[in-house]
Amino acid sequence: MAKDKKKKPSKELPLGFVDRQEKELLIRDFVISNIKEVMIKYGFQYLETPSFEYTDSIGKFLPDKDRPDQGVFSFKDENKWLSLRYDLTAPLARYVAKNYLEIPKPFKRYQLGSVWRNEKPGPGRFREFLQFDADYVGTKNLQADAELCVLISEILEKCGLDKTDYTVKISSRKFTDKLFKELNVTSQDQISITLRALDKIDRLGWEEAKKLLGEGRKDNSGDYTKGAKLKEEQIKKIEDALKNKLANSEDVIEIIKIFKTYNFENYKFDPSVIRGLEYYTGPIFEVNLNFEVRNSKGKNIQFGSIGGGGRYDNLVSNFGNLDCPATGISIGIDRLVFALMQKKDFKIKNKRPIVICVFDKDKIKEYVQILTTLRASNISSEIYPGEGKLKKQMEYANKIGSPAVILYGEDEIKSGKITLRNLVTGNENSVKINDLTNEIKKIF
RNA sequence: GCAGCAGUAGCUCAGUUGGUUAGAGCACUAGUUUGUGGAACUAGGGGUCGGUGGUUCGAAUCCACCCUGCUGUACCA
Structure with a gap:
């Protein structure tokens, strides 16, 4: 006997990982199809790079540690450290460096893919999430930067947001560089802390952020x-x-000029936009939502931006002596979906199947015949896949949200008619086999 | 990482001077209805009380540590 109680595997998920259900996935599909449409229209190529990269290729130079977990998930393969990518920009830079001679210059590509971050998750923030990324590589032309902002807003509006729902904020590293020069601040430490403090103005307000410019702040x-x-x-x-x-700063002025030619107005110059400190060299953008977002308990939360980007003229040159300016923008798709689900009441056309109830297993031939007819007309349908009485079958159909049930038992077979029960109204119709698909199409 | 709060059935939660076999609602299963779901009634299954260790005659309850979740904060390519 099994007296030694085996330790059962945990049914919990690792920190920051989630199961995603159909409702969310369908909205995500909707968002993705909008993205693809817009990207094709704007002339971008579709690219996919692998989930893993050599750790040093994606900008993480590991100290001699057992576990390089500075925000990335890594493991040692043979003698080399591999990491799951934490964004799509670093792999792009690697790709461009690797294929530099073959690719067109400038190179415009977009990518959709999961990225992983080994850090503390928050509301709508997970350790695995889907990112969209669009980049212009190999051009200093600021029209590229401007067009990224235009394109991102076209995507958002296609997804159902109004102009009042979001703002594209722009600024530039050059603006803050200039400011520090004027202030005569040269300490890299002071610059970093100041930039981070500016980044927090949105969340904390000026008065609180101000403390971070001075002595410090207690939260x-x-x-x-x-x-x-x-x-x-x-x-x-x-x-x-x-x-x-x-x-x-000249670059921002230039971009705003270009915005005008596109009739793009939903932007705001905001010097408190900072983004990451590491690699941006020029204009930076951030996409913010202007409506309130609630967590699963209905409480309003600090949602932050759903995406952003900027110019990174030195990133590709890390891989060699390539002078390759570039600019790009990313969106966190899952975060956008999280917010969209609250903003819009999506009428998702998730067609649940018509369920053909099974009265008698010996009549499977007749059931398959009906099934084949329905599926030939592209009607989502199935023969009840479980086992059990009619009541159980009805409960099943109800639970999955099936629009109707087909009853074809002894009585029906005798009379040559099918009983079609509408599960929304509860009405039952006796219909000829030949009329079945037409009757069902009326329900959808 | 730091801080506050929380963790009892699948879900929402009740359960304190520590005291028999740990409760409710919803959900689930079966039946009332041998061919009919969304209502009602009846019965039933389901819990290492987040984990480990400690205090105690006795711990869901007290203590320590850990894990997980929420919220804020730090970092964020």
């Missing part, structure tokens, strides 16, 4: 964050620069 949980320790007058100048909202 609600009691945690203390060290500040940039800037002088009063320096902070004042930053405040003025932010409040003026004057785009005085």
Whole structure:
């Protein structure tokens, strides 16, 4: 006897990973089909790169540690470290460097794929998520940057958002570089802390973020964050620069000019847009939603941006002596879907099958005949796949959301007619076999 | 990573001076209805009380550590 109680495997999922159900997947499919349509229209190539890359190829140079988990999932294969990609931009840079001579310049490609981040998940943020990424590689032309913003907004509107629902914010590294020069701030440490603080203005408000420019800030949980320790007058100048909202870096001015030619107006210059510190070199963009998003408990949450990007003129050259400027934008598809599900009441056409009830297993031939007829007319249908009484079959059909059930038992076979029960109204119709598909089409 | 709160059935939760065999609603299964779902009634199944260790005659309840979730915060290519 099995007296030694075996330890059962856990039915829980690893931290930050989720099962996704049909409703979400159908909306995701809808979003993806909109993306593909727009990308084809804008002339981008479709590309796919693998999930794993050599760790150093995607910008992680690992210290000699057993487990390189600085935000990425990694393992050692033979003697080389591999990592799951954490975005689609770094693999693109690797791809371009590898295929530099063959690809057209400029190179426009888009990609859809899962990325993985080994970090703390939050509302609508997981450790595995689907990302969309579009890039222009090999051009300094700022029309590329402008067009990325235009294209992203076309995608969002195709997905059902209004102009008031989202804003594309733009700024530039050049703007902050200039600012630091004026302020005479040269310490890399101070610059980093200041940039991070600016990035937080949206969330914390100016007054709180200001503390991070000075001594530091204690948050609600009691945690203390060290500040940039800037002088009063320096902070004042930053405040003025932010409040003026004057785009005085040439690249942003140029992009805004291009926006006008596209009649694109749903942008906002916002110097508090910072993005990652590592590789952006010029214009940066961020897409923000303007409506409230709730978590599973109905509470409003800080949702943050659903995507962003910018110019990274040095990334490709990391792989060699290639002078290859580039610019790109990404969207977190799952986060967009999470928000969309709350914003719009999607009428998803998930056609559930008509269920043909089984009265008598010996009559399977007749059932398959009906089934074949329905499927030939492209009507989603199935013979009840389980075993059990009619009641159980009805309960099944009800549960899966089937629009109707076909009853074909002894009585029907005798009279040569099929009973069609509409599960929404509860009405039953006796129909001739030849009329069945037409009757069913009326229900859909 | 740091901090606050939480974890009892598939789900939502009740259950304190620590005391027999741990409860409810919904869901599930079977029946009332041998060919009829979404209502009702009856019966039934289902829990290592997040985990491990400790205190105690006795722990869902007290203590320690850990895991997981939520919220904020830090980092985020």
